[in-house]
Amino acid sequence: MKTDRADILTCLRNSGDYVSGQQLCDRLGVSRTAVWKVINQLKEEGYRIESVSRKGYRLVESPADVYSQSEIASRLHTKWAGRNLHFFESTGSTNPDAKRFAEEGEPHGTTVVADRQTAGRGRRGRSWESPAGKSVYFTIVVRPHFSPDKASMITLVMALAVAEAISEVTGLEAGIKWPNDIVVNGKKVVGILTELSMTPEMNETQFLVAGVGVNVNQDSAEEFPEEIRNTATSLKMEAGCSFARAVLLERILAWFEEVYDAFEQTLDLSGLKERYENRLVGRDAVVRVLDPAGEYNGISRGINETGELIVEKEDGSGTVLVYAGEVSVRGLYGYT
Numbered sequence: 073m074k075t076d077r078a079d080i081l082t083c084l085r086n087s088g089d090y091v092s093g094q095q096l097c098d099r100l101g102v103s104r105t106a107v108w109k110v111i112n113q114l115k116e117e118g119y120r121i122e123s124v125s126r127k128g129y130r131l132v133e134s135p136a137d138v139y140s141q142s143e144i145a146s147r148l149h150t151k152w153a154g155r156n157l158h159f160f161e162s163t164g165s166t167n168p169d170a171k172r173f174a175e176e177g178e179p180h181g182t183t184v185v186a187d188r189q190t191a192g193r194g195r196r197g198r199s200w201e202s203p204a205g206k207s208v209y210f211t212i213v214v215r216p217h218f219s220p221d222k223a224s225m226i227t228l229v230m231a232l233a234v235a236e237a238i239s240e241v242t243g244l245e246a247g248i249k250w251p252n253d254i255v256v257n258g259k260k261v262v263g264i265l266t267e268l269s270m271t272p273e274m275n276e277t278q279f280l281v282a283g284v285g286v287n288v289n290q291d292s293a294e295e296f297p298e299e300i301r302n303t304a305t306s307l308k309m310e311a312g313c314s315f316a317r318a319v320l321l322e323r324i325l326a327w328f329e330e331v332y333d334a335f336e337q338t339l340d341l342s343g344l345k346e347r348y349e350n351r352l353v354g355r356d357a358v359v360r361v362l363d364p365a366g367e368y369n370g371i372s373r374g375i376n377e378t379g380e381l382i383v384e385k386e387d388g389s390g391t392v393l394v395y396a397g398e399v400s401v402r403g404l405y406g407y408t
Contacts, residue, residue: 084129141185181212219276232351243311260405287304293309358372370383371383376393
Protein backbone atom coordinates (compact mmCIF):
# COMPACT_ATOMS: atom_id res chain seq x y z
CA MET A 73 0.00 0.00 0.00
CA LYS A 74 1.35 3.43 -0.92
CA THR A 75 2.07 5.94 1.79
CA ASP A 76 0.20 9.24 2.15
CA ARG A 77 3.34 10.91 0.82
CA ALA A 78 3.21 8.86 -2.39
CA ASP A 79 -0.53 9.45 -2.73
CA ILE A 80 -0.16 13.22 -2.40
CA LEU A 81 2.75 13.26 -4.85
CA THR A 82 0.65 11.23 -7.29
CA CYS A 83 -2.27 13.69 -7.02
CA LEU A 84 -0.02 16.71 -7.52
CA ARG A 85 1.96 15.12 -10.37
CA ASN A 86 -1.13 13.90 -12.24
CA SER A 87 -2.97 17.21 -11.86
CA GLY A 88 -0.30 19.47 -13.31
CA ASP A 89 -2.16 22.37 -11.69
CA TYR A 90 -3.28 23.48 -8.26
CA VAL A 91 -5.05 20.93 -6.07
CA SER A 92 -6.92 22.26 -3.08
CA GLY A 93 -6.21 20.99 0.38
CA GLN A 94 -9.84 19.90 0.67
CA GLN A 95 -9.60 17.87 -2.54
CA LEU A 96 -6.56 16.07 -1.16
CA CYS A 97 -8.38 15.44 2.14
CA ASP A 98 -11.46 14.06 0.38
CA ARG A 99 -9.51 11.95 -2.10
CA LEU A 100 -7.17 10.41 0.47
CA GLY A 101 -9.42 10.35 3.52
CA VAL A 102 -7.01 12.31 5.72
CA SER A 103 -7.13 15.57 7.67
CA ARG A 104 -5.92 18.97 6.48
CA THR A 105 -3.24 18.80 9.16
CA ALA A 106 -1.99 15.51 7.73
CA VAL A 107 -1.88 17.01 4.22
CA TRP A 108 0.01 20.08 5.47
CA LYS A 109 2.49 17.88 7.32
CA VAL A 110 3.22 15.74 4.24
CA ILE A 111 3.56 18.81 2.00
CA ASN A 112 6.18 20.21 4.37
CA GLN A 113 8.03 16.88 4.43
CA LEU A 114 8.12 16.86 0.63
CA LYS A 115 9.45 20.43 0.59
CA GLU A 116 12.22 19.39 3.01
CA GLU A 117 13.15 16.59 0.59
CA GLY A 118 13.68 19.13 -2.17
CA TYR A 119 10.32 19.19 -3.97
CA ARG A 120 9.28 22.69 -5.02
CA ILE A 121 5.60 22.97 -4.12
CA GLU A 122 3.69 26.23 -4.40
CA SER A 123 1.05 26.92 -1.76
CA VAL A 124 -1.47 29.60 -2.78
CA SER A 125 -4.46 30.67 -0.71
CA ARG A 126 -7.81 29.60 -2.22
CA LYS A 127 -6.00 27.58 -4.91
CA GLY A 128 -4.12 24.93 -2.98
CA TYR A 129 -0.88 23.20 -3.83
CA ARG A 130 1.01 22.79 -7.10
CA LEU A 131 4.10 20.67 -7.79
CA VAL A 132 6.56 22.96 -9.58
CA GLU A 133 9.70 20.82 -9.67
CA SER A 134 11.10 17.56 -8.34
CA PRO A 135 14.68 17.13 -7.13
CA ALA A 136 17.08 16.06 -9.90
CA ASP A 137 17.47 12.42 -8.88
CA VAL A 138 15.28 11.80 -5.87
CA TYR A 139 15.01 8.04 -5.39
CA SER A 140 12.53 6.94 -2.76
CA GLN A 141 9.42 4.87 -2.19
CA SER A 142 7.21 7.94 -2.59
CA GLU A 143 8.88 9.22 -5.76
CA ILE A 144 8.78 5.84 -7.51
CA ALA A 145 5.21 4.99 -6.44
CA SER A 146 3.92 8.42 -7.49
CA ARG A 147 5.17 7.87 -11.05
CA LEU A 148 3.67 4.43 -11.64
CA HIS A 149 0.79 4.00 -14.11
CA THR A 150 0.98 0.21 -14.30
CA LYS A 151 -1.80 -2.23 -13.47
CA TRP A 152 0.32 -4.70 -11.49
CA ALA A 153 4.06 -4.21 -12.04
CA GLY A 154 5.49 -2.43 -9.00
CA ARG A 155 2.12 -1.72 -7.44
CA ASN A 156 3.23 -3.61 -4.33
CA LEU A 157 6.53 -1.85 -3.76
CA HIS A 158 9.29 -2.31 -1.18
CA PHE A 159 12.10 0.26 -1.15
CA PHE A 160 15.34 -0.11 0.79
CA GLU A 161 18.07 2.48 1.21
CA SER A 162 20.44 -0.48 1.50
CA THR A 163 20.09 -4.25 1.32
CA GLY A 164 22.22 -7.29 0.60
CA SER A 165 20.56 -8.07 -2.72
CA THR A 166 17.06 -7.49 -4.02
CA ASN A 167 16.65 -11.05 -5.38
CA PRO A 168 16.70 -12.79 -1.96
CA ASP A 169 14.42 -10.08 -0.57
CA ALA A 170 11.93 -10.62 -3.40
CA LYS A 171 12.03 -14.40 -2.93
CA ARG A 172 11.30 -13.95 0.77
CA PHE A 173 8.30 -11.71 0.04
CA ALA A 174 7.07 -14.20 -2.57
CA GLU A 175 7.34 -17.08 -0.10
CA GLU A 176 5.28 -15.01 2.34
CA GLY A 177 2.52 -14.81 -0.27
CA GLU A 178 2.93 -11.32 -1.67
CA PRO A 179 1.30 -10.86 -5.08
CA HIS A 180 2.33 -11.00 -8.72
CA GLY A 181 4.22 -7.84 -9.60
CA THR A 182 5.66 -7.25 -6.13
CA THR A 183 8.84 -5.22 -6.68
CA VAL A 184 11.84 -4.73 -4.42
CA VAL A 185 14.02 -1.67 -5.10
CA ALA A 186 17.30 -0.73 -3.42
CA ASP A 187 19.44 2.37 -3.66
CA ARG A 188 22.48 0.32 -2.56
CA GLN A 189 23.35 -3.38 -2.54
CA THR A 190 26.07 -4.85 -0.36
CA ALA A 191 26.01 -8.39 -1.75
CA GLY A 192 24.95 -8.12 -5.39
CA ARG A 193 25.41 -11.23 -7.50
CA GLY A 194 26.20 -11.56 -11.17
CA ARG A 195 27.58 -13.94 -13.75
CA ARG A 196 29.36 -17.07 -12.46
CA GLY A 197 28.29 -16.15 -8.93
CA ARG A 198 30.48 -13.05 -8.75
CA SER A 199 29.51 -10.74 -5.91
CA TRP A 200 30.15 -7.05 -5.57
CA GLU A 201 29.08 -4.03 -3.57
CA SER A 202 26.81 -1.66 -5.46
CA PRO A 203 27.14 1.94 -4.19
CA ALA A 204 24.21 4.26 -3.56
CA GLY A 205 23.10 7.07 -5.84
CA LYS A 206 24.37 5.62 -9.11
CA SER A 207 22.29 2.70 -10.38
CA VAL A 208 18.88 1.10 -10.60
CA TYR A 209 18.65 -2.19 -8.70
CA PHE A 210 15.31 -3.97 -8.51
CA THR A 211 13.68 -7.39 -8.56
CA ILE A 212 10.11 -8.18 -9.59
CA VAL A 213 8.08 -11.21 -8.50
CA VAL A 214 6.21 -13.06 -11.24
CA ARG A 215 3.55 -15.66 -10.45
CA PRO A 216 3.15 -17.35 -13.82
CA HIS A 217 0.48 -19.67 -15.17
CA PHE A 218 2.85 -21.87 -17.13
CA SER A 219 5.18 -24.84 -16.71
CA PRO A 220 8.80 -24.48 -15.53
CA ASP A 221 10.20 -25.23 -18.99
CA LYS A 222 8.89 -21.85 -20.21
CA ALA A 223 10.43 -19.83 -17.39
CA SER A 224 13.72 -19.14 -19.17
CA MET A 225 11.88 -16.99 -21.71
CA ILE A 226 11.10 -14.41 -18.99
CA THR A 227 14.78 -13.46 -19.02
CA LEU A 228 14.42 -12.44 -22.68
CA VAL A 229 11.12 -10.69 -21.94
CA MET A 230 12.81 -8.60 -19.26
CA ALA A 231 15.78 -7.86 -21.54
CA LEU A 232 13.44 -6.50 -24.20
CA ALA A 233 11.58 -4.36 -21.66
CA VAL A 234 14.79 -2.87 -20.26
CA ALA A 235 16.21 -2.13 -23.72
CA GLU A 236 12.99 -0.42 -24.81
CA ALA A 237 12.92 1.70 -21.65
CA ILE A 238 16.56 2.76 -21.92
CA SER A 239 16.13 3.85 -25.54
CA GLU A 240 12.95 5.75 -24.69
CA VAL A 241 14.39 7.59 -21.68
CA THR A 242 17.93 8.28 -22.90
CA GLY A 243 17.73 8.29 -26.69
CA LEU A 244 20.63 5.81 -26.76
CA GLU A 245 20.45 2.74 -28.98
CA ALA A 246 20.19 -0.15 -26.54
CA GLY A 247 21.01 -3.56 -27.99
CA ILE A 248 20.60 -7.04 -26.54
CA LYS A 249 23.48 -9.51 -26.47
CA TRP A 250 21.71 -12.86 -26.34
CA PRO A 251 20.10 -13.74 -24.08
CA ASN A 252 19.91 -10.82 -21.67
CA ASP A 253 22.90 -8.44 -21.57
CA ILE A 254 21.96 -4.90 -22.56
CA VAL A 255 24.74 -3.10 -24.39
CA VAL A 256 25.25 0.49 -25.54
CA ASN A 257 28.05 1.32 -27.96
CA GLY A 258 29.51 -2.15 -27.50
CA LYS A 259 29.66 -2.11 -23.70
CA LYS A 260 27.41 -3.63 -21.05
CA VAL A 261 25.06 -1.38 -19.06
CA VAL A 262 22.61 -3.92 -17.62
CA GLY A 263 22.74 -7.30 -15.90
CA ILE A 264 19.66 -9.50 -15.43
CA LEU A 265 19.38 -12.51 -13.11
CA THR A 266 16.20 -14.64 -13.17
CA GLU A 267 15.62 -17.32 -10.55
CA LEU A 268 12.86 -19.93 -10.46
CA SER A 269 11.07 -21.49 -7.51
CA MET A 270 9.08 -24.67 -8.17
CA THR A 271 6.48 -26.57 -6.17
CA PRO A 272 7.70 -29.46 -3.97
CA GLU A 273 6.59 -31.90 -6.68
CA MET A 274 8.92 -30.02 -9.11
CA ASN A 275 6.24 -29.99 -11.80
CA GLU A 276 4.81 -26.47 -11.45
CA THR A 277 6.25 -22.97 -11.22
CA GLN A 278 5.56 -21.50 -7.80
CA PHE A 279 7.05 -18.11 -8.68
CA LEU A 280 10.09 -16.58 -10.30
CA VAL A 281 12.02 -13.42 -9.61
CA ALA A 282 13.74 -11.28 -12.23
CA GLY A 283 16.49 -9.06 -10.88
CA VAL A 284 17.89 -6.13 -12.85
CA GLY A 285 20.89 -3.87 -12.32
CA VAL A 286 21.33 -0.81 -14.56
CA ASN A 287 24.48 1.34 -14.56
CA VAL A 288 22.94 4.80 -14.73
CA ASN A 289 25.00 7.69 -13.38
CA GLN A 290 28.57 6.40 -13.00
CA ASP A 291 31.02 9.05 -14.21
CA SER A 292 33.92 6.84 -15.27
CA ALA A 293 35.15 3.27 -15.67
CA GLU A 294 37.09 3.56 -12.40
CA GLU A 295 33.78 3.23 -10.55
CA PHE A 296 33.41 -0.39 -11.75
CA PRO A 297 35.25 -3.45 -10.39
CA GLU A 298 38.62 -3.82 -12.10
CA GLU A 299 37.71 -7.05 -13.93
CA ILE A 300 34.87 -5.38 -15.89
CA ARG A 301 36.23 -1.88 -16.48
CA ASN A 302 36.99 -2.58 -20.12
CA THR A 303 33.57 -4.05 -20.88
CA ALA A 304 31.13 -2.02 -18.72
CA THR A 305 29.73 1.46 -19.11
CA SER A 306 26.92 3.64 -17.79
CA LEU A 307 24.11 5.58 -19.42
CA LYS A 308 25.68 8.83 -18.24
CA MET A 309 29.08 7.91 -19.70
CA GLU A 310 27.51 7.17 -23.09
CA ALA A 311 25.00 10.05 -23.22
CA GLY A 312 27.08 12.71 -21.51
CA CYS A 313 24.37 13.60 -19.01
CA SER A 314 22.79 12.12 -15.90
CA PHE A 315 19.31 10.60 -15.69
CA ALA A 316 16.58 10.44 -13.04
CA ARG A 317 16.57 6.84 -11.87
CA ALA A 318 12.92 6.88 -10.75
CA VAL A 319 11.88 7.89 -14.27
CA LEU A 320 13.89 5.05 -15.81
CA LEU A 321 12.58 2.49 -13.32
CA GLU A 322 8.98 3.54 -13.99
CA ARG A 323 9.47 3.05 -17.72
CA ILE A 324 11.14 -0.35 -17.25
CA LEU A 325 8.20 -1.57 -15.15
CA ALA A 326 5.70 -0.20 -17.68
CA TRP A 327 7.49 -1.91 -20.58
CA PHE A 328 7.83 -5.16 -18.64
CA GLU A 329 4.11 -5.21 -17.91
CA GLU A 330 3.36 -4.68 -21.59
CA VAL A 331 5.71 -7.31 -22.98
CA TYR A 332 4.96 -9.84 -20.22
CA ASP A 333 1.23 -9.56 -20.93
CA ALA A 334 1.98 -10.13 -24.63
CA PHE A 335 4.08 -13.18 -23.73
CA GLU A 336 1.28 -14.62 -21.57
CA GLN A 337 -1.13 -14.60 -24.49
CA THR A 338 0.91 -17.20 -26.38
CA LEU A 339 3.36 -18.53 -23.73
CA ASP A 340 6.16 -18.13 -26.24
CA LEU A 341 8.03 -15.29 -27.93
CA SER A 342 6.11 -15.36 -31.20
CA GLY A 343 4.54 -11.96 -30.53
CA LEU A 344 7.84 -10.42 -29.38
CA LYS A 345 10.36 -12.17 -31.64
CA GLU A 346 10.62 -9.40 -34.23
CA ARG A 347 11.05 -6.66 -31.63
CA TYR A 348 13.69 -8.70 -29.81
CA GLU A 349 15.59 -9.45 -33.02
CA ASN A 350 15.55 -5.77 -33.99
CA ARG A 351 17.68 -5.17 -30.89
CA LEU A 352 19.78 -8.34 -31.12
CA VAL A 353 23.47 -7.44 -31.29
CA GLY A 354 25.42 -9.56 -33.77
CA ARG A 355 22.48 -10.82 -35.79
CA ASP A 356 23.74 -12.15 -39.14
CA ALA A 357 27.31 -11.75 -37.84
CA VAL A 358 30.01 -14.09 -36.53
CA VAL A 359 29.55 -15.43 -33.01
CA ARG A 360 31.55 -17.90 -30.95
CA VAL A 361 29.60 -20.45 -28.93
CA LEU A 362 31.30 -21.80 -25.81
CA ASP A 363 29.67 -25.21 -25.61
CA PRO A 364 30.75 -27.82 -22.99
CA ALA A 365 31.31 -30.21 -25.90
CA GLY A 366 33.65 -27.72 -27.58
CA GLU A 367 33.76 -24.19 -28.96
CA TYR A 368 32.62 -23.40 -32.46
CA ASN A 369 32.00 -20.35 -34.65
CA GLY A 370 28.89 -19.58 -36.62
CA ILE A 371 26.52 -16.92 -37.91
CA SER A 372 23.76 -15.71 -35.59
CA ARG A 373 20.39 -15.93 -37.36
CA GLY A 374 18.16 -14.57 -34.61
CA ILE A 375 16.01 -16.48 -32.14
CA ASN A 376 13.21 -19.00 -32.43
CA GLU A 377 9.84 -18.73 -30.70
CA THR A 378 11.15 -20.25 -27.47
CA GLY A 379 14.12 -17.90 -27.22
CA GLU A 380 16.92 -20.17 -28.37
CA LEU A 381 19.64 -18.57 -30.49
CA ILE A 382 19.78 -19.89 -34.05
CA VAL A 383 23.40 -20.36 -35.12
CA GLU A 384 24.44 -21.46 -38.60
CA LYS A 385 27.74 -23.29 -38.06
CA GLU A 386 30.68 -21.78 -39.91
CA ASP A 387 31.98 -25.17 -41.03
CA GLY A 388 28.78 -25.76 -43.00
CA SER A 389 27.68 -28.70 -40.86
CA GLY A 390 24.23 -27.28 -40.22
CA THR A 391 22.20 -25.08 -37.88
CA VAL A 392 22.30 -25.33 -34.09
CA LEU A 393 19.80 -24.09 -31.52
CA VAL A 394 21.71 -22.65 -28.55
CA TYR A 395 19.66 -22.74 -25.35
CA ALA A 396 22.42 -22.25 -22.76
CA GLY A 397 26.07 -21.33 -22.41
CA GLU A 398 28.25 -18.39 -23.36
CA VAL A 399 27.95 -16.74 -26.76
CA SER A 400 30.58 -14.17 -27.76
CA VAL A 401 29.72 -11.58 -30.38
CA ARG A 402 32.56 -10.24 -32.52
CA GLY A 403 33.31 -6.68 -31.52
CA LEU A 404 31.84 -7.02 -28.01
CA TYR A 405 33.66 -7.50 -24.69
CA GLY A 406 37.04 -7.82 -26.37
CA TYR A 407 36.13 -10.62 -28.82
CA THR A 408 37.79 -9.90 -32.16
